[in-house]
Amino acid sequence: MIELKNLTKRFHKVTAVDNMNLTISEGSVVGLVGSNGSGKSTLLRLLSGVYQPDGGEVLVGGKKLFDNPAAKGECYFIPDFPFFYNNSTINSTAFLYRNLYPNWSEEQFNRFCSVFPIKRDAKIINMSKGMQRQAALILALSTCPKYLFLDEIFDGLDPVVRHLLKKIIIEQVSEHNMTVIIASHNLRELEDLCDRICLMHKGKMLMERDIDSLRLCFRKVQVAFSEIPLVPNIFEGIDVVNVWQNGNVFNVTIRGTEEDFMPQLNALNPAYISAMPLTLEEIFISEMGAAGYDVNSIL
């Protein structure tokens, strides 16, 4: 289990992670989403023991991670720009990891080297961005981590490899109860893979929820009226995230299910009404808009 208790990290005057509390159970795949600079990568670095918290604590498997080699041996972090020396190959890097990570599996290493379409003796630095990420993934998965932290891992991967990666992660989670935290802006991929989503903005956790319940609790509703009802607030009593009006047509994002808002909307005699679940990206935009981070407020 991963526990964040009042976790805070500051860089001079900027608070990158602000008094964050979170509990992630074993075997979950959690997606970290948020605006640029929201603190996702910082959080991953705190989780992997690269950074030391300025306040609060991170417990991974019940252990503090910072400068704790034994605890770190069960974690693996792939940053957004993984580092490789100029003459590093997958094989040469494996030499280092083989002796450092207690759960290193030669079998897994050979398996993943054959699964991912890259050469294990080629210099990683000469590879494309996507191939470098595959190399990092091979090494990461071969350490058989109990906790895997991935930062923008889909960036640069082709659709086939993305699909392969998702498949492998799901396999590892189901077979080895691995806990995975992925920070990404690629919400479509997260939607397929994650069972929980954490939404971050300005170092704070705006929302964290199971992805299924998240999908269920937001609706995109289009309501058209032949004549707009003459009431002060048409949507009063409904948990509206945002509204966009075009003539007599209202596009409304509502937090809740049809049972919560349909009776009230039907009471207004709309000419047309439809409700459908939001994609993760739409939920993201809606929630960020509610937090004051939308295109209109930026422009």
Next chain:
Amino acid sequence: MTSTVSFKEKLKQAYSVFKWDLKSCTGTMAVYAILAAVFTTIILTLCLVVGFYSQNNTAYDLYYSSFSVVPNTTDVVAASVRFFQVAASQVVYLLTIIFAIIYTVKVFSYLHNKRKADLYGSLPISRIMLFVSKSASAYLFTLIPAMFFLGIIFIVSMCFGQPIVNEALNIYVKLLMGTLASISAYGLISVCCGTTLNSVIMFIAVCVAYPLSAMFIKGVANGFFYGSYTGVFKNHFIMNALNPLAAYDGINIIYWLIFSAVCIIASAFLVKRRKAERAQASFAYYLPCHIVKVLVAFLVGMFLGVLFGSLNVLGNGYLGFVFGFILGSVPAFVIAHLIFYKGFSKLIRTSIPLGGLVVVVVAVMALCNYDVFGYNTFIPKADDVKSAGLIDSHNFYRESDSNLNKIVRNSAEDFADKDSVNSIVSAHNLLLTDKDFSSDKKFQSVWYDMLVDNMKIGLDKMQYSFAYKMNDGRVVTRIYSASVYGLFSSDTIKTSEIVNTKTYTEKYTAAFNAKQNDISSVIVKAKSYAGCASEDTDKSKEDFGKVIEAFRKDFKADNSDISVVLAPAEDDVSLYSDYYGLSSYYESKEFKDYQKEYPDAVCLLEVNTGENNYSNPSDLVTDIIGGSFSIYDSMPKKETYLIPKSYTNTISALKEIGVLNSDNTINENSDYYKSLDVYY
């Protein structure tokens, strides 16, 4: 809650990191190996070619004549191989230093790159273990290849039947100490810095600015406190305490071991607390940055200040100094800030140390310049002096490792009689007469000290010392040497009344104080010559040791007028006084001159100490590359005594060893008989 990793596991982790670093440094090591192999081969080839060719060729003379020395061995090939040993070892030594810097910079760069910080920060290895592993990698990458090539050099030498020469062996110690100190210091600097560039600049600044700053301080002490003892600055520790590259000199080993240990412990302490996010920031810890900025500002400020002071800018040396110091230190501080901080941020806030530096330096220099304590002109009244002493360096022998300051202080009790005290005070007065202690002279004196005196590393530069034990028990000393304040002349400074006394001779001359091994030669001169030199056999040393012992016995027992025995010494004082440091052998009076004056004279006994260390070419190479200037370690000095007939023990000893015939003439059949050419 924390988990632990067993020691065996830690070692395994450290080994993995070492091997990982080894792979990343393979290319650099290959370059080192190629260069070392090629240079070693080139030197060996040239040495052998010259050696074999010269065996029956006049080129041999040409080869050695470039060193102005005569080789000890007649085997030219053997000499060439010995030369190869030293030259090739020196090349390996230099290459090792250069590559040590490259490896070290590379190995510690993991602290200065965000991507590397992500990699190493997430690895399951403790921060201290990682740092120690990295340090060990840097040490071993430097030392193992060097040892390999030095081993090859020695094997090649042994194949030619040549033992390993000391200079080549010393390189092991030098490399070991230099590598340990430099890597430890750079490691500490790396932990404190956020970027590799800052680390390198800071390391260079410390290595260069510290010794130069110490030289300026020494120069000021010498220039502004004329007669003060600054021998403490000859101490390697004082001049190089913070300069880890000085550890490559291979001296002060204990200090450098402590220095390295402190650096490693401090690094380990700091690296555990170092914030990984400081990678690619200016600094992780700012204290070294402040120190280096102040050090650089001080150095540049002193340079310009002393320059302007000596040029009497603004019509006053001191005002010129203040103007120059501010003009130099402030921009230097700002530039250092711009480099380290990559901009003007925090400039004002971090400028407080600069303000403090300017105030302190300007105030201290004012006190020095205006001689607030009357140091330069102090000469006691004879009535206030209980006892006094004077040492004239022309008639002064001391062991090279003896403490000059202590000897001078002790000399304060040499002469308690009023006449002698008056004589010493009078000589002191004469010495300071007409000395110009104006501001610009003082600043010029700083340059003289830095540019002239510092070239004579290890040389005893003292010409005259005065020591007084005052009636109130205080001991006051002054030690004078040649400077921009003017040279000394024997015409004005009369020291013979003190120097040519029994007390002085027994206390300060080589004949009475030098150990047998410190005497380079003993020569007996009459109408011809005989003698032995330090490189001669043990028997010869023993024989001439007997002669010296007998002379000491005779001299101590001599209650008559010793001016006869010391007559040549008095002549030598006159000859040397104006030409300090230059031998005046050629102008010495000959025995026949003394015999006319003293008909009882039997012979002259000449005791020589100190020697030119360039006895073979390898020493020259060591000195040039090693920079130790050992030529100045012991300048040749000569003492000559006239042996009268009354010195029966001395004459008997000379006869016993066969130097003198029964009629007191030089025995030309003696083993010790030598022609003039050998000695001069």
